[in-house]
Structures are given as C-alpha cells and as structure tokens.
Amino acid sequence: MPTAATADGPTQHSAAGRPVAVVTGATGGMGTAIVAELSSTHDVVALGRSSAALDALAATTGCRTQLLELTDFAAFASVATALPRVDVLVHAAAIAPRLAVAAASVDDWELVLRSNVIAPAELTRVLLPQLRAAEGTVVFIGSGAGTRAIPGSAVYTASKHALKAIADVxxxxxxxxxxxxxxxxxxxxxxxxxxxxxxxxxxxxxPEKYIRPSSVADAVRFVVDAPADVHITDIAVRPRRELA
Incomplete structure (x- = not known):
C-alpha cells in the first residue's frame, strides 16, 4: 500500500505498464470520486493539501499521493520531475466563494484566479512534455458557471469562464x-x-436534488476511455431536475 504523502514527490513509483493519471483536488468530493474511478485502470497520483485525507484516500484506492498547495507554483516542478510518464491530467481543484463585484476585494479576485485559472494552466504547462509524449488527455472540471452568468457570484463565474477559454485554446x-x-x-x-x-x-x-460525485467521475471516465479516433471536447452534466 502507498506510504504517507510527502512534499517532495509521489510516494511510490508507477506500476509497470499502467497509464498514469494525475488528479488535483483529490480530497474534495469530485476529486475523491475521480481518483476512485480511475484507480481501477490507472496508476493515479492524487494531489491535495491534507496529509490525513490523502492517506485515507491511498488506503482505499491504492493511489499514490503528493501534498501540494496549488497556489505554490514553484512546487509544480517536483511533480513533473517525479513523473516521467503522464497519460491523464484531471483538474478537479477549485474554490468557489460567492462574491458579487460589489463585495469582492482585489485579494478575493487574486486568490480565486490563482487557484482556479493560473494553477491549472501552469500545472498543465509543466506536464506538457509528458502529456505530449503519451498523446494524453487533459480534463478540466468546469461548471455551469463557465457558460452562463451566476447571480451574486462574479468572481467564481469569471474564473470558470476563463478555465473554459484555457481548455479551448x-x-x-x-x-x-x-x-x-x-x-x-x-x-x-x-x-x-x-x-x-x-x-x-x-x-x-x-443533497437528493444534486448530482452525485460518482456521476461526474463517470463522465471523466467516458472522456478518458474515448476511442483513439475521436476527441470529446465538452460534457455538461446537469441534475436530472434542473435547478435555478
């Protein structure tokens, strides 16, 4: 079983022959479900901020772990150095304060944009050599807020619009x-x-009105397992009964 997470790199070497998937926000609701789903077929490297939560995730899924604060961009180099192979990168980490323009400070804007926009862009950049070599897949976990305005949530909505733009470019x-x-x-x-x-x-x-995290993980699986001749670009996952 994997050992405790460290700040220096993933805790074990890749299992021979298995593709490698990196998942950020691994100890959040969606991230945990994505790690669990991909672990059946991939050597998953779970990135997160809580050592205890990462240890628990490793114990249940067999994933490797690395402590990582996603706004510490300098630490991304250690992820890339420790991973000569990356087939899948899933950006599941995000913060979501509900702040209108009238309520948001410069500090609020900077924190959300660093966490939700710059961090996934920069982590993708440092892992691009491995992803290119594998002809791999990058999955950005977006939001309905990435295509439409959410009243009272200008900062988060702006960050998800920006994330969608990064993916498309x-x-x-x-x-x-x-x-x-x-x-x-x-x-x-x-x-x-x-x-x-x-x-x-x-x-x-x-909770009965909301999507289960495992359903989001199923959508990620659908993207990752797409046949080699197709490129699935956008999947909207909505509650069965649409909510305002």
Missing amino acids: LRIDEASTRLRVATVAPGQTDTPLLRSGNASAGEPYE
Whole structure:
C-alpha cells in the first residue's frame, strides 16, 4: 500500500505498464470520486493539501499521493520531475466563494484566479512534455458557471469562464501533438464545497436534488476511455431536475 504523502514527490513509483493519471483536488468530493474511478485502470497520483485525507484516500484506492498547495507554483516542478510518464491530467481543484463585484476585494479576485485559472494552466504547462509524449488527455472540471452568468457570484463565474477559454485554446494549440482536451462541466454536485457555499448564503442543502460525485467521475471516465479516433471536447452534466 502507498506510504504517507510527502512534499517532495509521489510516494511510490508507477506500476509497470499502467497509464498514469494525475488528479488535483483529490480530497474534495469530485476529486475523491475521480481518483476512485480511475484507480481501477490507472496508476493515479492524487494531489491535495491534507496529509490525513490523502492517506485515507491511498488506503482505499491504492493511489499514490503528493501534498501540494496549488497556489505554490514553484512546487509544480517536483511533480513533473517525479513523473516521467503522464497519460491523464484531471483538474478537479477549485474554490468557489460567492462574491458579487460589489463585495469582492482585489485579494478575493487574486486568490480565486490563482487557484482556479493560473494553477491549472501552469500545472498543465509543466506536464506538457509528458502529456505530449503519451498523446494524453487533459480534463478540466468546469461548471455551469463557465457558460452562463451566476447571480451574486462574479468572481467564481469569471474564473470558470476563463478555465473554459484555457481548455479551448489549449485544444487548438496542441492539435498537432494529438493531445485531447476536454471540459466536464457539472451542475450542482453533492460536495462539501457546495454544502459550505449554501450554508454561507443561508440556503437549504438538499443533497437528493444534486448530482452525485460518482456521476461526474463517470463522465471523466467516458472522456478518458474515448476511442483513439475521436476527441470529446465538452460534457455538461446537469441534475436530472434542473435547478435555478
């Protein structure tokens, strides 16, 4: 079984012959489900900020782990150095404060954009040599907020619009390398992030109305397992009963 996460690199070497998948936000609701789903076929490297949560995830899925603060861009080099092979990169990490323009400070904007936009762009950049060599797949976990305005949530909405733009430009720029780039955009999903957001907004939390994290992981699996002759670019995952 994997050992405890370290700040220097993933805790074990890749299993021979298995493709390697890197998942950020691995200890969040969607990230955990994605790690669990991909672990059946991939040597998964789970990136997250909580050592205890990563240890628990490793114990249940057999994944490798690395402690990583995604706004510490200098630390990304250690991820790339430790991983000579990367077939799949899934960006599941995000923060989602509900802030209108009138309420958001410069610090709020900078934190959200660093976390939700710059971090996935930079991690993709440092892993591009491995992804190109593998003709791999990059999956950005977007949001319904990436294509439409969310009232009272200008900062998060702007970050998800920007993330969608990064995915679309990356796909064009890397066409010659056969890198596949997809945006999987879930609606309201039953995660601690949504729970805390509803609580801060004084809204009720009704998990039965929301998407299960495992359903988002199934959508990621669909993208990753697409036949070699196709390029799935965008998947919207909405609750069965559409919510406002």
